[in-house]
Amino acid sequence: MAKxxxxxxxxxxxxxxxxxxxxxxxxxxxxxxxxRFDMCRLCFRDLASKAQIPGVKKSSW
Incomplete structure (x- = not known):
């Protein structure tokens, strides 16, 4: 968290x-x-892993 x-x-x-x-x-x-998502990478990663951002999924190859 920021000050x-x-x-x-x-x-x-x-x-x-x-x-x-x-x-x-x-x-x-x-x-x-x-x-594009109006958030930092940490919050983006957390919400994407919980599937709370529509259209985003973890890639794997």
Whole structure:
């Protein structure tokens, strides 16, 4: 989980647009963010393994 102060800072309107960045809405992580699914890779992996993301399944070969 991200620090609460970082989550609050992210929620505020930024003075300059280039300062905006993506955060996972579930855990607050800013790195390894997947835009297509709007979450970080850790939350994506967890939800995909529980089959809670439609159309996503674990690949195997």
């Amino acid at each position: 609460k102060s970082m989550m609050e800072r992210h929620a505020k309107e930024q003075k300059f647009k280039v300062r905006e960045y993506n955060r996972c809405p579930l855990c607050g992580r800013s790195r390894a963010y997947l835009r």
